[in-house]
Amino acid sequence: MPRKRNLYDPLSTEPFRLSRTKLENYLKCPRCFYLDRRLGVGQPPGFPFNINSAVDELLKREFDRFRVAQVAHPYMVDAGVDAIPAIHPELDNWRKNFVGVSYVHACSNFEFFGAIDDLWLGSDGDYIVVDYKATSKKGEVSLDAGWQITYKRQMEIYQWLLRKNGLPVSNRGWFVYCNGKRDIDGFNNKVEFTVSLLPYDGNDEWIDDALVSARNTLVTDEIPRAGRFCDYCTYRHEVSAFESQ
Numbered sequence: 001m002p003r004k005r006n007l008y009d010p011l012s013t014e015p016f017r018l019s020r021t022k023l024e025n026y027l028k029c030p031r032c033f034y035l036d037r038r039l040g041v042g043q044p045p046g047f048p049f050n051i052n053s054a055v056d057e058l059l060k061r062e063f064d065r066f067r068v069a070q071v072a073h074p075y076m077v078d079a080g081v082d083a084i085p086a087i088h089p090e091l092d093n094w095r096k097n098f099v100g101v102s103y104v105h106a107c108s109n110f111e112f113f114g115a116i117d118d119l120w121l122g123s124d125g126d127y128i129v130v131d132y133k134a135t136s137k138k139g140e141v142s143l144d145a146g147w148q149i150t151y152k153r154q155m156e157i158y159q160w161l162l163r164k165n166g167l168p169v170s171n172r173g174w175f176v177y178c179n180g181k182r183d184i185d186g187f188n189n190k191v192e193f194t195v196s197l198l199p200y201d202g203n204d205e206w207i208d209d210a211l212v213s214a215r216n217t218l219v220t221d222e223i224p225r226a227g228r229f230c231d232y233c234t235y236r237h238e239v240s241a242f243e244s245q
Contacts, residue, residue: 029227
């Protein structure tokens with residue numbers, strides 16, 4: 001049954017609250033985005049990544065201890081990052097899911113928002129966006145896979161939102177990437193991680209146009225085409241083809 005909450009109304013003049021995740025959904029598949037935000041038919045929910053969430057929470061607690069002391073974490077020192085964990089009166093809100101960093105984008109009339117993992121302050125006075133990631137794979141972690149464009153856009157969105165909130169933000173952000181080890185003798189009631197700090201130089205110039213394009217998609221009464229690589233739409237198409245036989 002379609003949801004009735006937070007659906008886009010083309011006749012409303014109030015800013016429509018749109019999350020970073022929903023914009024990412026639009027970029028992947030305008031059809032799924034429209035069905036969700038305009039008609040209330042969302043994609044089936046995925047399984048929660050509880051281990052990843054636990055890693056995020058523990059990293060936040062650990063970096064917060066260095067934030068209080070106003071000294072760099074050893075990870076930062078080892079990676080040569082000339083910064084310390086930032087103190088900002090809004091940081092707690094900016095890290096909360098469903099609250100995050102928000103900005104009303106006039107051209108789309110979206111109240112666009114996203115929740116950051118962490119924020120560092122460089123010695124040059126620029127803020128540095130930090131995102132935590134957890135995985136378990138053989139070899140070194142990187143940002144080279146095609147699907148990781150989602151991570152890069154995530155970083156750029158956070159940089160854009162913080163700039164719109166008046167902060168001087170470095171183009172260079174950092175991913176704290178935790179890779180669970182598989183080559184040890186046993187579980188022994190714990191998972192050990194190798195932690196890497198991966199830099200990424202963001203470019204947020206695409207975001208204004210993407211927000212306007214998403215808004216133009218929601219305004220129309222016509223359901224848009226599916227994204228080229230949308231698994232959900234491919235599944236629906238294949239099932240419908242068999243059912244119509």
